[in-house]
Structure formats: structure tokens, C-alpha cells
Amino acid sequence: MDHFELRGGVLHAEDVPLTKIAEEVGTPVYVYSRATLIRHARVFRDALSGVNKPHIAFAVKSNPNLAVLKVLQQEGYGADVVSGGELVRALAADMAPQDIVFSGVGKTHDELLQGLRANIGQFNIESEEEGYELASIAARYGMTARCALRVNPDVDARTHEKISTGKAENKFGVPIDRAAEIYANLADQDGMDMRGIAVHIGSQLSTLEPLETAFVKVGKLVQELRDAGQKVTHVDLGGGLGVPYKAGEIMPSPAEYGAMVARVTKDWDVALSFEPGRVIAGNAGILLTRVIRVKRSSNASPFIVVDAAMNDLARPAMYGAWHDIEAVAPKGGKMNAHVVGPICETGDTFAMNRDLDVLESGDLAIFRTAGAYGATMASSYNSRGFVAEVLVDGDKFAVVADRLPAADIMAAERVPDWL
Numbered sequence: 216m217d218h219f220e221l222r223g224g225v226l227h228a229e230d231v232p233l234t235k236i237a238e239e240v241g242t243p244v245y246v247y248s249r250a251t252l253i254r255h256a257r258v259f260r261d262a263l264s265g266v267n268k269p270h271i272a273f274a275v276k277s278n279p280n281l282a283v284l285k286v287l288q289q290e291g292y293g294a295d296v297v298s299g300g301e302l303v304r305a306l307a308a309d310m311a312p313q314d315i316v317f318s319g320v321g322k323t324h325d326e327l328l329q330g331l332r333a334n335i336g337q338f339n340i341e342s343e344e345e346g347y348e349l350a351s352i353a354a355r356y357g358m359t360a361r362c363a364l365r366v367n368p369d370v371d372a373r374t375h376e377k378i379s380t381g382k383a384e385n386k387f388g389v390p391i392d393r394a395a396e397i398y399a400n401l402a403d404q405d406g407m408d409m410r411g412i413a414v415h416i417g418s419q420l421s422t423l424e425p426l427e428t429a430f431v432k433v434g435k436l437v438q439e440l441r442d443a444g445q446k447v448t449h450v451d452l453g454g455g456l457g458v459p460y461k462a463g464e465i466m467p468s469p470a471e472y473g474a475m476v477a478r479v480t481k482d483w484d485v486a487l488s489f490e491p492g493r494v495i496a497g498n499a500g501i502l503l504t505r506v507i508r509v510k511r512s513s514n515a516s517p518f519i520v521v522d523a524a525m526n527d528l529a530r531p532a533m534y535g536a537w538h539d540i541e542a543v544a545p546k547g548g549k550m551n552a553h554v555v556g557p558i559c560e561t562g563d564t565f566a567m568n569r570d571l572d573v574l575e576s577g578d579l580a581i582f583r584t585a586g587a588y589g590a591t592m593a594s595s596y597n598s599r600g601f602v603a604e605v606l607v608d609g610d611k612f613a614v615v616a617d618r619l620p621a622a623d624i625m626a627a628e629r630v631p632d633w634l
């Protein structure tokens with residue numbers, strides 16, 4: 216459920232007409248609903264009521280906007296970060312260091328040190344090599360790194376290949392059949408507090424079975440480690456729950472997910488943590504755009520050229536992803552059209568042969584389910600500048616990320632004096 220609804224013929228974000236945001240902030244602009252973020256955060260937490268004191272770390276990469284992080288921090292969420300930049304953001308949003316988990320396959324020496332200095336709750340170690348490097352840094356500075364070993368369970372998440380992370384051929388985690396040996400090696404190092412296992416098999420998962428298969432494997436590993444005399448007090452089950460991108464699409468609910476987790480983990484006797492991203496932020500945001508013109512060149516469907524492009528919302532170009540497209544002030548009729556951005560790439564296409572509300576030059580439209588992996592993936596390709604972001608709360612709204620004009624980006628460039 217979200218708070219982007221038609222009222223009196225005009226789409227609103229909570230109590231704010233999107234027409235008002237377009238007038239005051241311009242387009243394209245991302246619009247997030249605070250009430251929807253809060254609702255999703257609570258639904259996810261409530262779904263874990265069968266789990267003893269779950270720790271929930273929002274996957275910052277899905278939406279790193281500071282105001283969004285602040286909303287989730289106020290809901291008691293921690294953060295799953297995958298770079299030093301995301302760590303800075305989580306701390307800036309007042310997330311408690313102990314509630315921050317640092318994931319990622321390529322943490323640099325500086326990032327490992329940054330995490331240690333911030334005294335974060337847990338590093339999710341993605342390779343034996345990374346573990347040794349972290350141990351040596353921690354030992355050198357007289358610090359201790361609380362760590363989980365991320366395992367690759369070799370499970371097919373049955374999602375888009377570019378967001379699958381738990382197959383043996385993917386770069387993430389250590390092979391689960393070598394995990395016990397690596398865990399023991401790392402636990403022996405000074406500076407290391409090996410306390411558990413982490414797993415995350417992919418994103419936008421539309422069924423629970425792959426997750427359950429992976430979790431069962433993790434449960435066996437926990438037992439194996441304990442049998443070998445290792446301490447295991449924490450397990451991080453990652454994120455990955457899918458969201459509906461098409462009206463009417465059915466996805467596993469957080470409640471079904473929580474029930475499955477409670478059932479599979481009931482005898483583990485560990486503190487569980489979770490790293491949801493998309494399921495919290497996805498449907499809490501839309502991308503608001505204006506139609507530049509409708510181009511009719513043949514008898515085939517016209518091209519609706521909008522002022523948002525693949526640099527603002529990359530998912531369609533990157534994953535062939537679907538986003539529902541709706542008029543902000545629907546006129547009643549329907550048309551079949553291709554929806555494209557202005558960028559000079561055929562990949563800058565949001566929809567082909569889509570049946571949608573009639574749209575004409577100057578009309579406003581939205582892309583739904585753009586709150587996760589939307590603005591965070593924006594670029595300035597075609598020197599378009601960076602898209603703005605707005606957060607709505609009831610009948611008020613605020614710009615939470617300024618539009619960064621192309622001129623400001625150019626201002627960071629230099630022509631050397633020898634040219």
C-alpha cells in the first residue's frame with residue numbers, strides 16, 4: 216500500500232497534489248512519501264514478530280537520500296552500507312554505529328579503517344583475503360572488528376541475472392562448502408571477533424523458496440561451526456524481497472517472509488538481522504515527469520517524449536524493468552504509445568507499445584515504484600544534471616535533494632593551462 220492516489224482527478228502524494236510539486240520544483244523530480252516509508256518500515260518489523268529482537272538494517276544503496284535515512288532512523292532502523300560514502304550518510308542520519316553493517320565485495324583498506332574508527336556493529340566479510348586484511352588493520356590499531364562471514368549458498372534466486380548474487384559464479388561471499396574452514400582461519404586472527412554468518416542471494420525475489428533453501432543451508436552451517444567449537448551468535452539474512460512493479464502483481468508478503476524465517480530459524484539461537492531495501496523504499500517513491508512532446512511519425516504507436524531519461528531512472532535501460540506509467544490528471548481516455556526520454560540512446564526507453572492514459576505535450580505523468588534504485592543510480596549523462604528529490608509529509612513537502620544543474624557539474628572540471 217502507498218500514498219500516491221487520485222483525488223479529485225489529480226494524483227496526490229499524501230495530501231499534496233503532484234501538480235503543485237511540479238510547479239514549484241520543476242520536473243523531473245522524485246517524490247517520496249514519508250507515511251509510506253513509515254508504513255513499510257512497520258509492516259516489515261511487524262512481520263518479524265516471530266523472531267526474537269530482530270535487527271533491521273536498511274540497505275542504503277536502494278535509497279541513500281539523507282531525509283529518507285532519517286525517517287528510517289526514527290523508526291529504529293539501522294543501515295546496511297556498501298561503501299565509505301554510504302557509511303558517512305548513515306552516520307549523518309544519526310544511525311547508531313552499532314546498528315550499521317558494512318557489506319560489499321571490494322571494501323578498500325581506507326574503508327575498512329573508516330568502519331573500524333566509526334566502531335560499526337558488523338563487517339560482512341566477503342572473502343578470506345578481505346578478512347585477513349581487516350584483521351591486520353584492526354590489530355595494528357588495537358581495535359576489534361565484529362564480523363560475519365558472507366557465504367555464497369549457490370542458490371538460484373530466480374530473479375534478473377544482474378541482481379542475482381547467490382550463485383556460485385557470482386562474485387559475492389565465500390563458497391558455502393569452504394565457509395567452515397575460512398571461518399576458523401579468520402576466528403584465529405588477532406583483531407577479529409567472528410560472530411556469525413551473512414547471506415544475501417539477490418534482489419527483487421518473487422518467490423520465497425530460494426530464500427528458504429539458502430537459509431536452510433545457513434542453518435546447517437551454523438550447526439557445523441558450533442560442532443567444530445566455533446562461536447556463532449549472529450546471522451544476517453540479507454534483503455531481497457520483491458515488490459510489485461505492475462498493478463495487480465502478487466509478491467510474497469513481508470508476513471509470509473517473516474513466518475518462513477521464524478519457522479526455519481527457530482532453533483538457531485542467534486540474533487538475526489535483516490537488510491531490506493526495495494521492500495521499504497520501492498513503492499514509497501515515484502518519478503514525476505512532464506511530456507515534452509508526442510511524436511507521431513508513422514501509423515504505428517506514437518513516441519511520448521518525457522523530460523525524465525535513463526540518467527534519472529536507469530532500471531528500464533539497465534534491467535529491462537517495468538514501471539507503471541500514469542497521467543497525473545487523467546483525461547479518461549487510453550492510448551497505446553512508446554514512452555522515451557530525450558537521451559541519444561535507443562536504450563533510453565521506458566515503455567514500448569504500452570497501453571496508458573492519454574498524454575499530450577505539457578502533461579504531467581509519473582513512473583511508479585521508483586523509490587528504490589531510482590535517484591541513487593542517477594547520472595549526468597548527456598550533461599543533463601542530477602535530478603531533484605522531494606519528501607512529502609501530509610500536506611507539506613520539502614526539497615530533500617537539490618537539482619544539480621549541468622553547469623555546476625561542469626564547474627568541477629578543469630582545462631589544464633597547457634592546452
Ligand SMILES: *Cc1c(COP(=O)(O)O)cnc(C)c1O
Nearest residue numbers: 274318418454455490491492493
Ligand atoms: C542490495 C543489498 C541488499 C538490499 O536488497 P533489496 O533487494 O533492496 O532488499 C541487502 N543486502 C546486501 C548485501 C545488498 O547488496
